[in-house]
Amino acid sequence: MSAESSAFRTYVRFRPLNANDGEASAFDYTIDNTETKRKITISADGPRKRTWKSGASFCDVFQPTASNNDVFNSVVAPTLPLVMEGATCNFFAYGHSGSGKTHTIIGYHNDEEKELGLCLAAARELFQALEGINSDKDPDHQGNNDKLGVAVRIYEVRGKFAYDLLNKGTQCHVREGPDGRTHVRGETEMLEGGKVRVRPIVAIPCWSFAEMRHTVLSGLASRQTGSSSIHDESSRTHAVVELEVVNKTLLALREAVIERESELVPVGKRATDVYLEENKKRIIKTADGQVTINPAVHIDQERIDEAEAEKTKYQGRLEAAENAVRDYSQAYPHPSLGGKFVFVDLAGSEYLDRGTAALPTGPKQTPQERQQGRQINTDLFTLKEVIRARASNQARTPFRGSPLTLILRHHFLAEGKGQSAMILTASPSQTQFAASMNTLKYGDLVGAASSE
Numbered sequence: 001m002s003a004e005s006s007a008f009r010t011y012v013r014f015r016p017l018n019a020n021d022g023e024a025s026a027f028d029y030t031i032d033n034t035e036t037k038r039k040i041t042i043s044a045d046g047p048r049k050r051t052w053k054s055g056a057s058f059c060d061v062f063q064p065t066a067s068n069n070d071v072f073n074s075v076v077a078p079t080l081p082l083v084m085e086g087a088t089c090n091f092f093a094y095g096h097s098g099s100g101k102t103h104t105i106i107g108y109h110n111d112e113e114k115e116l117g118l119c120l121a122a123a124r125e126l127f128q129a130l131e132g133i134n135s136d137k138d139p140d141h142q143g144n145n146d147k148l149g150v151a152v153r154i155y156e157v158r159g160k161f162a163y164d165l166l167n168k169g170t171q172c173h174v175r176e177g178p179d180g181r182t183h184v185r186g187e188t189e190m191l192e193g194g195k196v197r198v199r200p201i202v203a204i205p206c207w208s209f210a211e212m213r214h215t216v217l218s219g220l221a222s223r224q225t226g227s228s229s230i231h232d233e234s235s236r237t238h239a240v241v242e243l244e245v246v247n248k249t250l251l252a253l254r255e256a257v258i259e260r261e262s263e264l265v266p267v268g269k270r271a272t273d274v275y276l277e278e279n280k281k282r283i284i285k286t287a288d289g290q291v292t293i294n295p296a297v298h299i300d301q302e303r304i305d306e307a308e309a310e311k312t313k314y315q316g317r318l319e320a321a322e323n324a325v326r327d328y329s330q331a332y333p334h335p336s337l338g339g340k341f342v343f344v345d346l347a348g349s350e351y352l353d354r355g356t357a358a359l360p361t362g363p364k365q366t367p368q369e370r371q372q373g374r375q376i377n378t379d380l381f382t383l384k385e386v387i388r389a390r391a392s393n394q395a396r397t398p399f400r401g402s403p404l405t406l407i408l409r410h411h412f413l414a415e416g417k418g419q420s421a422m423i424l425t426a427s428p429s430q431t432q433f434a435a436s437m438n439t440l441k442y443g444d445l446v447g448a449a450s451s452e
């Protein structure tokens with residue numbers, strides 16, 4: 001299968017029945033192939049036979065016998081050439097708790113090659129592709145700062161914050177800057193000379209697949225899990241794994257940007273302080289208590305200009321550092337530099353179904369868990385709206401609707417010639433019929449919108 005243009009692709013993956021389903025049998029489902037897409041019909045037994053039929057929305061439907069490798073080959077592998085051309089390709093797993101999202105994206109049996117989670121399988125293929133490029137270069141290329149590797153970022157989105165799993169779970173703020181870009185920033189470090197450094201999510205560069213596997217698995221080991229109604233490894237957060245083609249020079253240039261930002265903080269603060277100090281000198285209170293300007297007092301404009309000029313100088317240094325990153329990436333002789341795979345293991349979709357038959361049963365939730373549930377609901381709803389808005393080319397995409405979509409915004413926007421896809425994971429158990437139907441309904445909406 002070849003990679004098509006930027007349409008959002010949807011897939012369905014049914015997992016096998018397992019111990020969590022108890023004695024329940026599977027509901028019936030049939031798949032109709034249209035020329036390009038698949039339709040699904042599901043029906044459940046019971047006193048009132050229920051049937052639901054999708055539109056022709058799904059690119060493929062994976063049966064319970066499919067391995068992670070089968071899913072990888074069909075969904076992710078065709079996009080590898082796009083990432084090697086510098087594009088960003090995003091993959092989401094969406095489904096109710098216990099339906100197989102983590103199994104698909106992260107993998108539980110990463111010691112078995114055919115069961116590697118999609119993110120590690122993608123890393124393996126990336127390294128293989130990069131090997132060819134690194135060895136094509138002249139001997140000087142090997143081991144020097146131009147050699148291509150893969151940097152990984154792993155973070156969890158919970159509530160209004162991101163938590164950096166490769167940096168001791170550091171809580172990071174998600175904010176929209178005046179430049180319209182989303183900034184995800186962790187700990188504030190106070191440095192000498194009033195410099196203030198605020199680090200983005202940490203990117204760990206890896207130069208071999210073995211190194212990458214170790215880094216990814218150790219980062220994910222610290223992922224928060226909570227008590228699940230369905231199984232006890234439930235994830236109540238969204239986990240994001242980003243893989244980016246980098247080299248040492250690019251990373252050093254980005255580090256210089258962080259350094260220049262930290263230098264700008266005290267200089268910018270001084271310019272503001274000087275301006276306020278000078279202007280305050282002229283403010284007086286009249287006898288009747290009004291605040292006014294005393295024209296007899298002159299502000300030291302030279303002092304203000306000098307502080308402002310210093311700030312402009314440091315803004316220029318920052319701009320030069322940012323331009324250096326851009327220029328280096330553009331001039332690099334291979335387009336793969338900056339290419340990205342982004343994998344998102346979404347929290348359980350049952351939160352989006354709240355109020356419908358798919359409500360989880362089980363232990364009573366604490367107020368904190370209920371609050372988390374509401375936020376997950378908002379995240380999943382907004383994500384759906386973002387995907388639909390983009391797929392149907394709406395003028396406004398509601399990225400600001402939730403921290404998750406705000407964080408993912410630049411991946412969607414950076415897609416370029418890349419692709420995004422969603423794998424809808426579903427249990428075929430009769431007891432999960434309503435939950436699976438809601439997952440498929442959601443996928444049907446997204447799939448239908450992206451074919452418009």
Ligand SMILES: Nc1ncnc2c1ncn2[C@@H]1O[C@H](COP(=O)(O)OP(=O)(O)OP(=O)(O)O)[C@@H](O)[C@H]1O
Nearest residue numbers: 015016096097098099100101102103233234235348
């Ligand atoms: N396709 C599959 N083949 C074999 N086992 C699977 C498959 N999908 C899921 N499982 C098993 O089902 C269980 C639940 O899967 P998983 O943890 O991936 O669900 P989840 O959707 O991530 O749930 P949650 O949102 O609660 O984290 C796990 O034990 C997993 O190994």
